[in-house]
Amino acid sequence: xxxxxxxxxxxxxxxxxxxxxxxxxxxxxxxxxxxxxxxxxxxxxxxxxxxxxxxxxxxxxxxxxxxxxxxxxxxxxxxxxxxxxxxxxxxxxxxxxxxxxxxxxxxxxxxxxxxxxxxxxxxxxxxxxxxxxxxxxxxxxxxxxxxxxxxxxxxxxxxxxxxxxxxxxxxxxxxxxxxxxxxxxxxxxxxxxxxxxxxxxxxxxxxxxxxxxxxxxxxxxxxxxxxxxxxxxxxxxxxxxxxxxxxxxxxxxxxxxxxxxxxxxxxxxxxxxxxxxxxxxxxxxxxxxxxxxxxxxxxxxxxxxxxxxxxxxxxxxxxxxxxxxxxxxxxxxxxxxxxxxxxxxxxxxxxxxxxxxxxxxxxxxxxxxxxxxxxxxxxxxxxxxxxxxxxxxxxxxxxxxxxxxxxxxxxxxxxxxxxxxxxxxxxxxxxxxxxxxxxxxxxxxxxxxxxxxxxxxxxxxxxxxxxxxxxxxxxxxxx
Amino acid sequence: xxxxxxxxxxxxxxxxxxxxxxxxxxxxxxxxxxxxxxxxxxxxxxxxxxxxxxxxxxxxxxxxxxxxxxxxxxxxxxxxxxxxxxxxxxxxxxxxxxxxxxxxxxxxxxxxxxxxxxxxxxxxxxxxxxxxxxxxxxxxxxxxxxxxxxxxxxxxxxxxxxxxxxxxxxxxxxxxxxxxxxxxxxxxxxxxxxxxxxxxxxxxxxxxxxxxxxxxxxxxxxxxxxxxxxxxxxxxxxxxxxxxxxxxxxxxxxxxxxxxxxxxxxxxxxxxxxxxxxxxxxxxxxxxxxxxxxxxxxxxxxxxxxxxxxxxxxxxxxxxxxxxxxxxxxxxxxxxxxxxx
Numbered sequence: 001x002x003x004x005x006x007x008x009x010x011x012x013x014x015x016x017x018x019x020x021x022x023x024x025x026x027x028x029x030x031x032x033x034x035x036x037x038x039x040x041x042x043x044x045x046x047x048x049x050x051x052x053x054x055x056x057x058x059x060x061x062x063x064x065x066x067x068x069x070x071x072x073x074x075x076x077x078x079x080x081x082x083x084x085x086x087x088x089x090x091x092x093x094x095x096x097x098x099x100x101x102x103x104x105x106x107x108x109x110x111x112x113x114x115x116x117x118x119x120x121x122x123x124x125x126x127x128x129x130x131x132x133x134x135x136x137x138x139x140x141x142x143x144x145x146x147x148x149x150x151x152x153x154x155x156x157x158x159x160x161x162x163x164x165x166x167x168x169x170x171x172x173x174x175x176x177x178x179x180x181x182x183x184x185x186x187x188x189x190x191x192x193x194x195x196x197x198x199x200x201x202x203x204x205x206x207x208x209x210x211x212x213x214x215x216x217x218x219x220x221x222x223x224x225x226x227x228x229x230x231x232x233x234x235x236x237x238x239x240x241x242x243x244x245x246x247x248x249x250x251x252x253x254x255x256x257x258x259x260x261x262x263x264x265x266x267x268x269x270x271x272x273x274x275x276x277x278x279x280x281x282x283x284x285x286x287x288x289x290x291x292x293x294x295x296x297x298x299x300x301x302x303x304x305x306x307x308x309x310x311x312x313x314x315x316x317x318x319x320x321x322x323x324x325x326x327x328x329x330x331x332x333x334x335x336x337x338x339x340x341x342x343x344x345x346x347x348x349x350x351x352x353x354x355x356x357x358x359x360x361x362x363x364x365x366x367x368x369x370x371x372x373x374x375x376x377x378x379x380x381x382x383x384x385x386x387x388x389x390x391x392x393x394x395x396x397x398x399x400x401x402x403x404x405x406x407x408x409x410x411x412x413x414x415x416x417x418x419x420x421x422x423x424x425x426x427x428x429x430x431x432x433x434x435x436x437x438x439x440x441x442x443x444x445x446x447x448x449x450x451x452x453x454x455x456x457x458x459x460x461x462x463x464x465x466x467x468x469x470x471x472x473x474x475x476x477x478x479x
Numbered sequence: 480x481x482x483x484x485x486x487x488x489x490x491x492x493x494x495x496x497x498x499x500x501x502x503x504x505x506x507x508x509x510x511x512x513x514x515x516x517x518x519x520x521x522x523x524x525x526x527x528x529x530x531x532x533x534x535x536x537x538x539x540x541x542x543x544x545x546x547x548x549x550x551x552x553x554x555x556x557x558x559x560x561x562x563x564x565x566x567x568x569x570x571x572x573x574x575x576x577x578x579x580x581x582x583x584x585x586x587x588x589x590x591x592x593x594x595x596x597x598x599x600x601x602x603x604x605x606x607x608x609x610x611x612x613x614x615x616x617x618x619x620x621x622x623x624x625x626x627x628x629x630x631x632x633x634x635x636x637x638x639x640x641x642x643x644x645x646x647x648x649x650x651x652x653x654x655x656x657x658x659x660x661x662x663x664x665x666x667x668x669x670x671x672x673x674x675x676x677x678x679x680x681x682x683x684x685x686x687x688x689x690x691x692x693x694x695x696x697x698x699x700x701x702x703x704x705x706x707x708x709x710x711x712x713x714x715x716x717x718x719x720x721x722x723x724x725x726x727x728x729x730x731x732x733x734x735x736x737x738x739x740x741x742x743x744x745x746x747x748x749x750x751x752x753x754x755x756x757x758x759x760x761x762x763x764x765x766x767x768x769x770x771x772x773x774x775x776x777x778x779x780x781x782x783x784x785x786x787x788x789x790x791x792x793x794x795x796x797x798x799x800x801x802x803x804x805x806x807x808x809x810x811x812x813x814x815x816x817x818x819x820x
Contacts, residue, residue, distance in 0.1 A: 249676075270674045282671065469665070
């Protein structure tokens with residue numbers, strides 16, 4: 001058992017922090033004692049530290065399961081910035097000889113990031129059997145719950161995977177989980193005796209506001225006004241890539257700020273450059289899509305604006321949680337025009353195929369290509385022993401559930417009371433104290449009354465000629 | 480705005496898939512043949528990131544806005560409106576300088592290696608070892624790592640500086656925008672580099688032109704690495720091709736040039752005769768000036784074909800009573816080259 005001093009020493013040495021944030025120390029102590037833990041910490045409260053710190057006290061490799069490549073990449077980059085080089089991503093992008101080479105020397109990595117599908121692969125599991133697994137981490141653990149909005153059927157494989165890995169100490173992490181979903185996570189993982197460490201999802205330094213408009217054009221003007229007033233650093237969420245790109249261009253033109261679009265349609269190199277510029281405040285505003293994971297490690301994001309509403313409150317909370325990680329006053333605004341929910345309905349709609357069709361696919365009399373974009377999802381269920389009737393019933397239920405979630409989102413928008421209270425109630429919490437800068441219910445004139453701390457913005461980077469750029473790049477000191 | 484107008488013509492209907500496949504470097508003999516006929520061969524691989532979806536959307540939009548017309552054979556032609564827009568754009572658009580080297584390297588791979596290598600060298604020159612490297616495919620990352628290990632003890636910073644400076648001067652004298660963009664888009668210590676959007680805004684070029692500008696830069700880097708020993712050559716040398724032909728076609732071509740017949744080569748290489756003929760067609764299209772035409776298509780054959788086909792080669796209809804398709808295609812290529820001259 002490590003002493004508190006020892007933990008603090010490593011916290012300082014490896015991560016540069018003087019003290020733990022709520023929920024961190026308890027989780028780490030339990031993990032080091034070999035207990036399985038389910039930890040719910042709000043976005044930006046330091047979840048990755050929960051497995052990174054114990055990794056330096058345990059022998060062996062930490063496996064981190066993550067649902068999205070972009071989330072894995074963010075974690076890998078973060079570890080690199082901390083000077084940790086024994087990190088690898090084992091995902092669908094790694095193929096052929098490269099994958100073989102990585103599997104051969106798996107035990108040389110301290111951190112292996114991977115996806116549930118990958119762990120379902122026999123070669124991969126065999127390779128892990130030769131590895132001393134220090135800990136299994138399930139990131140975004142709510143994906144395992146059918147009750148949750150981000151359900152991913154591949155996560156259901158993780159229970160078996162864990163068994164096959166010899167039941168290593170397991171950490172389940174999530175930022176948003178209602179009590180019902182927490183129960184479900186443990187049940188689906190088959191870890192009923194896990195310790196739960198739950199911190200409030202509330203982010204008291206984020207002011208909550210909804211701005212209703214009547215028409216699209218009005219929304220654009222409202223957005224422009226907000227960006228002009230609050231400047232940044234900020235993130236604006238859109239429902240589509242095209243919209244994000246167009247609005248980034250439009251806003252940049254109107255405000256003179258440096259603004260970029262950031263979504264799954266941009267290349268890895270662009271993504272890297274945009275992240276870096278945003279970190280350095282050379283970019284002030286990022287226009288993003290919700291679907292694209294973004295673990296940008298930036299503490300002073302001052303506002304998050306939603307141009308389109310997200311499909312549920314879990315995602316909303318996660319996305320606004322990127323604001324104000326430094327604890328200073330920040331702002332979350334949701335812009336809403338009548339009928340906006342139709343966009344979400346369209347984006348998330350699933351065409352449920354008839355039972356007969358699924359039956360034919362199951363019997364290989366028909367190719368699953370006929371199922372279109374959803375083919376992979378249905379294939380997964382068919383391959384994992386669900387009957388066509390079960391599948392149809394699962395998806396009907398899912399459809400119903402998504403509509404419920406959207407109604408909750410609309411409930412937040414149309415709520416005539418305290419928005420924070422509404423949010424917390426949804427997540428099974430109570431609002432403890434009324435604070436001053438809470439939401440637009442208390443403070444109708446928030447647009448003029450809320451002041452955000454200023455960040456140093458680099459609006460016009462110095463333009464250097466290529467010779468000077470080159471000298472700067474390679475630290476050449478000659479004239 | 481991307482419109483790809485420069486690849487279309489007012490007079491000549493052009494197969495849209497040929498344009499797409501040329502830009503993305505999907506090499507088939509048919510693509511290469513038509514690309515040559517449209518005089519866009521040197522754009523091979525100039526826009527590798529273009530997706531089918533994007534391309535289709537673009538064509539739809541151009542048709543919808545009456546800039547292009549599309550016939551039922553998927554051939555497109557500029558309308559009068561389209562031709563007028565093209566004419567207007569010509570003055571401002573970027574004209575590549577190094578595209579004669581189109582075959583030298585896959586610029587997509589060159590840019591990945593170059594960016595990471597410069598980043599690593601830059602961080603090293605500032606004594607930094609805690610940073611997130613640009614993510615490129617693992618194999619490529621390992622190559623860069625090895626390159627760095629082989630070089631860092633030997634004054635890497637200064638040698639790379641001299642390499643890049645010499646390259647920069649060459650670019651600058653060709654077109655200053657090449658040097659400006661390249662050195663502003665490189666990544667390094669406390670330096671994020673221009674995204675394509677930022678380059679477009681700074682250089683007042685369209686996003687599409689930035690695409691071509693950057694392809695041009697990477698061809699120039701490749702040509703530089705081919706000719707000058709130094710850290711860039713060590714990094715990029717293995718990516719450089721020795722001929723416009725693909726490897727297999729090159730082997731076939733060499734055997735044929737040594738005097739072996741198609742059938743012999745086919746047996747020796749255990750490839751279908753048809754494949755061997757495709758290889759030779761590729762040679763005729765890509766290196767017509769080196770091909771011995773008297774061997775490829777002897778004069779008596781040419782006389783027979785010349786009687787059957789006249790006028791613009793792209794408009795000929797193949798007649799199986801006159802020759803094989805292979806000979807027909809060779810003659811088309813031959814006449815195309817003769818007309819060009």
